Amino acid sequence: MMKVSLFVTCLCEMFYADVAKDVVEVLERLGCEVDFPTGQVCCGQPAYNSGYRKDAIKAAKQMIKAFEGADYVVSPSGSCAAMFKEYPAIFAADPVMKEKARQLAAKTYEFTQFIVDVLKVEDVGASFPVKATYHTSCHMTRLLGVTEAPFKLLKHVRGLELVPLSNSYDCCGFGGTFSVKMVPISEQMADEKIRHIEETEAEVLIGADNGCLMHIGGRLNRLGKPIRVMHIAQVLNHRGEGGEPYVDEDRKSTVL
């Protein structure tokens, strides 16, 4: 049995506990034994990308320690997984830590990447009959290089009609602290993204990174647009002929 350590990410843990549950259940259904290293914290990206390298290093050290014993580290965020890949560069001047960071980076996968590339599964047995479109996140595609995996998985979801999103390569305007430092620009980027989403006439926007989804979803809500926003783990955990969600009736199936 494949042993997987879940790197849940701080955003997912704090705001989207239900997404984390879906991640666990999908991985277990695919035969993985999931564990949750309790020493995990935030990956340090908000500090690192804002120029606070020293504070980010503290988080990085803690994360390296927390996942030291893991076989595979799997995260429901391409951006946070990409941050693990950045660790060796952060510890460039410290050979011992650099080696540990390299080991962590080598065993870290984004959720969909892990399912497709490591488990070699494309059909997870999900069913979800809606018209949807998919938002590609920049860090997941450009920094982590995961471009195909989510589409391969979604292609096999029964009943799902996936409409291509135009200008999908343009950033949605989240950008971590960018979203609060450059509010007027972030707003325009979100609004253009939303115009393209509306053009697809999709009922549901699917994504694989909670940061982007929190931003787009939050803006959709503010504008009163009835488009539902879902993490891909939520979609993959819909099953049964009619696409019934979960056993847990209280569980939210959208991110906001």
Add this chain to the structure above:
Amino acid sequence: MSMKIGNQPFFERVEKNLKDPYMRQAMASVQDRLRGRKLSATVNDESLVDWEMWRNAGEEIRTHTLNHLDVYLEQLSDNFAARGGHVFFAETAEEARLYIQELVKKKKAKNVVKAKSMVTEEIGLNEALEDIGCQVLETDLAEYILQVDDHDRPSHIVVPALHKNREQIRDIFHEKMGYTKTEKPEELTAFAREQLRNSFLEAEVGITGCNFAVAESGSIVLVTNEGNANMVTTIPDTVITVMGMERIVPSWEELDILVTLLCRSAIGQKLTTYITGFSPELEEDSLDSPKDYHLVIVDNGRSNALGTEFQPVLHCIRCAACVNVCPVYRHIGGHSYGSIYQGPIGAVLSPILGGYETYGELPYASSLCGACTETCPVKIPLHELLIRHRERYVNGVGHPKTGEKMMMGLFGIGASTPTLFQMATKMAPWMLGPFAEDGRVTKGPGPLKPWTEIRDLPAPSKDNFRKWFKQHKNSNSEGGADS
């Protein structure tokens, strides 16, 4: 005029430009059109076999050249001088201006024609020449339009008048030059051509920029589409080329690769209409060479980057591919950057050349989406260099908000201490609870305020995931359903 555009603070500039619907529409449609053209001339062009290979070669050439910049600059200057040209190294913009002013005075020149050049814009050359009584004429069509429009500033390093449409150009020509025809590009161009032709014939001095200088032969290469640069270098008796000191290639072989990268990346052209290499050939019987040829090599802050983590920014070949894919530039346009160098490359380069005092916000005007790094033909890690700028900025050279520093300090403590981190996760629902309605927060307190200015925030999950996970594992191990 110099590198800086306007005196408004960053956010005022952004706000003003966000309210310019024409400019925004123009930026978006140009980006959308260029994307396809660039892709078909690069990654999708099978004749290149593998575009990545070309990028790697470009990166290698630029890295090698910058690592041996002193050697190649000496070689260039020796070869340029051996052919009868004059070389001047200007450490500052002022030194460059003074040298050129003196030269023009000595020639008793009154009429100067210029080809498109960002570096002369950077050092404020036009004004310096006007100050000594010269008439300076920009002969690149877009630069000419800007000049006629009361010295408007460039909004794009390759397409400087991108922010103007043909109707606006028609009106500018009408108002300033008495133009009476329509907004048809052919008519506008014919009019400008007519205006420019006599000036070429009258000019005593021609000034160009420099796309590449070839060290092995002491030659200057210009990559253009209009042919005006060739007029600038062939008609006047005196020619001055101004180049940033990094714009150098060792030999014609490397030039071949870099020109390929430049043309294809800039506007998806396999080659531009004119690619002209010329050297001072000051022989008696030479008909089309200038009688006197000067090369002004400008540092103006570039050596601040040499030997530092910022050295790769000097690899830039000014194709603007990064500008053309930048989602921030797409919305705020070129003038918002407050620098003649805009977009991702501008956000990295401007603080190096002009300091954080003036350009401190620019490294933050990026969502770090990485589109710039992905497209750069010489593989400059642009988004990473923006982070390096932020590091410098918060570590003393800039003035980060005290609140932010404190928050990041707390973040460091919280993030390195699992118990504190878990406490924060557990407390979040209680702390934000009073602000939440229907599972969302619309008016966040304190640091959340900027978030909820334009978007809702989900209420933190009441159900603690760690607790759920423990129970879930227990029920699994008790033989519970793996549902």
